[in-house]
Amino acid sequence: MTSLTHDGFHRSRPASELRIALAGGAQNQRDAVKELIAQVREVDSEITDLGEHPAGYENDPDLALLIWLLDPTDHNMWTAGLRSMTSTRSICPTIALLPKRSPHFMQAALRAGFDDVLTFPPTSEDILRTLLRVSEARRKAQSLSDNQICSLVSVCGGQGISSLTVWLGFALQRILGKRTVLVDLDLQAASLSVLLDLDPEHTIAELADPTSPIDSIRLESVLSKHDESPALLAAPKRIEEAELVSATAVEASLKVLHDLFDAVLIDCGRYLNESSVVAFEHSDHVLYVLDQSITAVRAAQRFLCLYDNLGLQHRPQLIVNRYRSKDVVTLRSIEEALQLPIYATVPYDETTFKQMQTVGRDFWHLSYATNVRRSCETLARKLFAPEAEKAPATKPNLLSRLFGIAR
Numbered sequence: 001m002t003s004l005t006h007d008g009f010h011r012s013r014p015a016s017e018l019r020i021a022l023a024g025g026a027q028n029q030r031d032a033v034k035e036l037i038a039q040v041r042e043v044d045s046e047i048t049d050l051g052e053h054p055a056g057y058e059n060d061p062d063l064a065l066l067i068w069l070l071d072p073t074d075h076n077m078w079t080a081g082l083r084s085m086t087s088t089r090s091i092c093p094t095i096a097l098l099p100k101r102s103p104h105f106m107q108a109a110l111r112a113g114f115d116d117v118l119t120f121p122p123t124s125e126d127i128l129r130t131l132l133r134v135s136e137a138r139r140k141a142q143s144l145s146d147n148q149i150c151s152l153v154s155v156c157g158g159q160g161i162s163s164l165t166v167w168l169g170f171a172l173q174r175i176l177g178k179r180t181v182l183v184d185l186d187l188q189a190a191s192l193s194v195l196l197d198l199d200p201e202h203t204i205a206e207l208a209d210p211t212s213p214i215d216s217i218r219l220e221s222v223l224s225k226h227d228e229s230p231a232l233l234a235a236p237k238r239i240e241e242a243e244l245v246s247a248t249a250v251e252a253s254l255k256v257l258h259d260l261f262d263a264v265l266i267d268c269g270r271y272l273n274e275s276s277v278v279a280f281e282h283s284d285h286v287l288y289v290l291d292q293s294i295t296a297v298r299a300a301q302r303f304l305c306l307y308d309n310l311g312l313q314h315r316p317q318l319i320v321n322r323y324r325s326k327d328v329v330t331l332r333s334i335e336e337a338l339q340l341p342i343y344a345t346v347p348y349d350e351t352t353f354k355q356m357q358t359v360g361r362d363f364w365h366l367s368y369a370t371n372v373r374r375s376c377e378t379l380a381r382k383l384f385a386p387e388a389e390k391a392p393a394t395k396p397n398l399l400s401r402l403f404g405i406a407r
């Protein structure tokens with residue numbers, strides 16, 4: 001529903017509402033445009049009438065569209081007028097409305113900096129197309145900024161990073177419907193392709209050539225994909241190719257993957273290097289995986305110490321894998337030792353994880369994997385859909401509620 005206001009932008013409104021400013025022209029002309037905008041049912045909008053001479057207007061960073069009815073006799077002032085309205089505001093599309101169709105003034109309006117030109121009165125189709133275009137562009141920009149990168153790391157080997165990267169990837173792709181890509185930065189071990197049961201034709205090694213830029217076409221051509229599984233940017237086929245992959249190539253690849261996918265999950269392996277630091281830098285989440293052993297806790301302390309020195313934006317989030325509620329090393333003692341809360345746990349489940357290595361991609365459907373599947377789903381929601389976290393898709397069964405498996 002559209003609401004018309006004349007008193008500024010200060011009342012609360014839904015985030016999806018388009019905030020439109022109308023300027024210039026006579027009152028009855030602005031009213032006619034408001035009426036046309038109000039008839040567009042497909043887009044919620046709120047209009048602020050800035051009057052005939054919008055001098056002194058307070059810039060609004062959330063303004064989605066500015067429509068200005070131009071007076072051709074003032075055409076020398078258009079550039080300065082537009083600049084004064086848009087100089088300190090984040091850029092929003094600007095539409096010039098001209099009293100008649102004149103190529104000369106259309107060109108002048110575009111040169112003054114308007115993004116598009118329409119003639120007054122605009123048709124309802126003109127207005128519909130304009131509003132839809134603006135609202136779609138905003139939706140796209142919003143969804144791009146929702147895309148996230150998540151790194152999984154552990155400096156103590158064998159903690160389950162590769163397995164959890166794959167489980168989490170499946171939960172994101174299959175339950176949350178997120179377009180997901182896994183990146184294998186454990187360049188020597190290359191475990192992800194094994195766990196996904198893929199024999200990648202192309203690998204990250206093909207992105208090593210620094211002379212050609214890494215764009216979406218080049219990147220998509222080296223991804224491996226099978227049906228409903230997450231896509232994979234695989235580690236090199238041979239160990240000796242690993243050193244060809246520079247941190248610069250990793251950084252450029254992550255930037256492109258971030259635009260292409262809703263979720264990017266990186267298996268950083270156990271050995272930290274320049275590429276892992278680049279991955280952390282670009283990550284919205286860094287998951288440090290450990291089990292309930294003294295050696296794993298000690299290694300985590302060493303990692304956190306280094307991580308602090310790197311001065312990165314996000315604190316790592318602790319994932320306790322192979323979790324057993326009766327273990328002598330309790331969650332609380334881990335939290336105390338690391339001075340960090342535990343973000344999630346994944347239960348110990350030898351059968352499921354053993355089977356995972358033999359059944360390949362079908363592991364997701366293993367009947368006895370319910371608890372692991374559920375804890376990975378909970379983790380996926382917590383990381384990528386926090387607003388939905390409180391409403392998991394599947395109902396916990398009696399056993400898991402009794403044992404309090406998902407944290």
Ligand SMILES: Nc1ncnc2c1ncn2[C@@H]1O[C@H](COP(=O)(O)OP(=O)(O)OP(=O)(O)O)[C@@H](O)[C@H]1O
Nearest residue numbers: 157158159160161162163270322347348349350353
């Ligand atoms: N929750 C779990 N319960 C039981 N076994 C598990 C669990 N998580 C992982 N494992 C098993 O632990 C072993 C190590 O797992 P994985 O290879 O995923 O760890 P990693 O951290 O990637 O190891 P690496 O340091 O060698 O790369 C595998 O055999 C895996 O099946």
Ligand SMILES: [Mg+2]
Nearest residue numbers: 161162186191
């Ligand atoms: Mg691994």
